[in-house]
Amino acid sequence: MRDTLDSFENLIGGKWVAADDHRPNVNPSNTEDVIGLYASADASAVERAVAAAQAAREEWAASTPQRRHDLLDAVGNALAARKEEFGTLLAREEGKTLAEGIGETMRASQVFKFFAGEALRQAGDLQSSVRPDIDVEVVREPVGIVGLVTPWNFPIAIPAWKIAPALAFGNCVILKPADLTPGCAHVIARLLDEAGCPPGVFNLVMGRGSIVGEAMVNHPEIDAISFTGSVATGNRIAEICGRMKKKVQLEMGGKNPMVVLDDADLSVAVPACLNGTFFSTGQRCTASSRLIVQSGIHDAFVEALTREMQALKVGDALDPATQIGPVVDEKQLRSNLDYVEIAKSEAAEVIGGERLELETPGFFQAPALFLGTDNTMRINREEIFGPCGSVIRVGDFEEALAVANDTDFGLSAGICTGSLKYARTFRRKAQAGMVMVNLPTAGVDYHVPFGGRKGSSYGPREQGRYAAEFYTTVKTSYVFAG
Numbered sequence: 001m002r003d004t005l006d007s008f009e010n011l012i013g014g015k016w017v018a019a020d021d022h023r024p025n026v027n028p029s030n031t032e033d034v035i036g037l038y039a040s041a042d043a044s045a046v047e048r049a050v051a052a053a054q055a056a057r058e059e060w061a062a063s064t065p066q067r068r069h070d071l072l073d074a075v076g077n078a079l080a081a082r083k084e085e086f087g088t089l090l091a092r093e094e095g096k097t098l099a100e101g102i103g104e105t106m107r108a109s110q111v112f113k114f115f116a117g118e119a120l121r122q123a124g125d126l127q128s129s130v131r132p133d134i135d136v137e138v139v140r141e142p143v144g145i146v147g148l149v150t151p152w153n154f155p156i157a158i159p160a161w162k163i164a165p166a167l168a169f170g171n172c173v174i175l176k177p178a179d180l181t182p183g184c185a186h187v188i189a190r191l192l193d194e195a196g197c198p199p200g201v202f203n204l205v206m207g208r209g210s211i212v213g214e215a216m217v218n219h220p221e222i223d224a225i226s227f228t229g230s231v232a233t234g235n236r237i238a239e240i241c242g243r244m245k246k247k248v249q250l251e252m253g254g255k256n257p258m259v260v261l262d263d264a265d266l267s268v269a270v271p272a273c274l275n276g277t278f279f280s281t282g283q284r285c286t287a288s289s290r291l292i293v294q295s296g297i298h299d300a301f302v303e304a305l306t307r308e309m310q311a312l313k314v315g316d317a318l319d320p321a322t323q324i325g326p327v328v329d330e331k332q333l334r335s336n337l338d339y340v341e342i343a344k345s346e347a348a349e350v351i352g353g354e355r356l357e358l359e360t361p362g363f364f365q366a367p368a369l370f371l372g373t374d375n376t377m378r379i380n381r382e383e384i385f386g387p388c389g390s391v392i393r394v395g396d397f398e399e400a401l402a403v404a405n406d407t408d409f410g411l412s413a414g415i416c417t418g419s420l421k422y423a424r425t426f427r428r429k430a431q432a433g434m435v436m437v438n439l440p441t442a443g444v445d446y447h448v449p450f451g452g453r454k455g456s457s458y459g460p461r462e463q464g465r466y467a468a469e470f471y472t473t474v475k476t477s478y479v480f481a482g
């Protein structure tokens with residue numbers, strides 16, 4: 001059967017380079033469905049990609065804003081025009097539902113089009129010197145060659161929101177997508193190639209993180225690394241980049257709190273928590289994994305959320321009726337199931353969470369709610385990254401805020417309340433990069449900064465105009481005009 005599968009190769013220096021090894025891209029809804037064989041390169045491919053980027057960098061850095069705009073705009077248009085096709089591929093390789101896959105493809109399209117505009121809007125800053133007859137000019141220049149290491153959980157949006165600003169600001173790119181979901185990254189590479197991206201400006205190197213990723217992070221000619229993924233890998237990358245004085249941007253985990261106060265509207269709070277905790281199978285760094293609920297509303301909230309959770313249809317991601325797709329792979333499913341056992345051993349009451357055997361061989365899990373938990377438990381301190389949420393009962397707003405902030409992470413934090421006073425205080429005091437009021441903690445806009453505090457993020461923010469901080473370096477020049 002493997003002989004009949006298509007092979008998908010790396011794009012290096014404008015050529016599709018056949019790799020010696022390939023790995024199957026398997027559908028997590030049905031492990032008998034193999035999407036194709038994707039290149040699994042070794043470190044020599046990184047060397048070739050760096051050489052190609054070095055050859056291209058000067059010309060691309062000097063290219064006109066119009067040229068960069070047109071390239072990114074073309075990719076944005078192509079993604080939008082073919083959103084069903086690419087969204088279906090996304091659902092097939094990652095396990096998001098069809099609607100989520102198509103939505104994420106549209107988000108990638110919007111990101112490309114946003115940064116197409118940003119390429120035209122680059123501005124410098126002309127300042128008066130404190131000394132006579134001197135002009136001071138501050139400009140942003142490209143960083144150079146940027147290495148992008150991306151995760152499996154947003155396989156088209158995250159590559160998009162790293163590639164688009166990198167290219168818009170005149171950098172050359174080497175992308176290493178997650179081993180589990182190379183298909184969407186390959187789509188972006190094809191679209192960039194078809195849109196006339198000059199050879200070496202964008203390079204795709206698929207392969208294992210421990211080989212290709214390591215080689216990129218350690219390569220002295222790669223000037224900056226942008227990474228999204230686990231805390232362990234992020235910490236390792238930070239250490240190496242720190243030692244090498246390399247620019248680095250890390251987006252890692254979350255243990256995001258969602259506070260539900262007594263005065264919350266249940267018709268708002270329950271859908272927000274259902275979405276934030278379980279949609280995308282909980283595989284979002286912005287997922288609401290700690291539901292911090294005030295005593296007066298606790299029982300009604302738990303009863304309503306349990307009812308809604310149990311009504312969610314878990315199934316094949318490609319079935320339009322499915323609301324919760326599979327877990328991404330066996331390893332992640334085992335880890336989730338281990339956390340269900342940990343919850344029981346920590347004396348939580350567990351509703352759901354069992355492995356489901358459906359018509360196709362896949363990695364299905366019933367959504368899980370852990371009740372009667374407290375914030376010291378492992379299930380409330382460690383990122384699970386599955387369809388699991390804990391309920392922590394609190395007495396008042398002050399306790400809710402303290403519990404929300406009592407975590408090593410600080411990505412997203414939410415509150416459901418009818419009180420302007422509590423919403424305002426929460427927005428000010430939540431130790432998180434993003435705060436949501438009467439909205440799920442997950443699901444963000446594409447044109448504003450994304451990122452967190454504490455153990456969640458490191459380095460400048462991603463997305464929106466703030467992306468310029470990472471993908472450019474500032475030059476201040478002085479001219480004596482006397």
Ligand SMILES: NC(=O)C1=CN([C@@H]2O[C@H](COP(=O)(O)OP(=O)(O)OC[C@H]3O[C@@H](n4cnc5c(N)ncnc54)[C@H](OP(=O)(O)O)[C@@H]3O)[C@@H](O)[C@H]2O)C=CC1
Nearest residue numbers: 150151177178179208209213214229230233252253285385
């Ligand atoms: N913040 C987020 O959005 C995400 C968080 N996670 C968390 O991480 C856990 C594990 O997921 P996993 O996919 O293993 O996460 P990883 O951090 O291992 O993977 C993220 C990316 O880093 C690459 N990588 C792995 N090792 C290295 C390395 N030594 N040097 C450079 N790059 C490397 C991976 O490649 P490869 O795929 O080939 O290993 C992948 O492209 C999840 O359960 C979840 O808790 C995971 C994904 C996203």
Ligand SMILES: O=C(O)CCC(=O)C(=O)O
Nearest residue numbers: 283284285286442443444
């Ligand atoms: O919640 C979102 O919209 C984005 C989440 C995300 O980027 C992530 O989980 O890595």
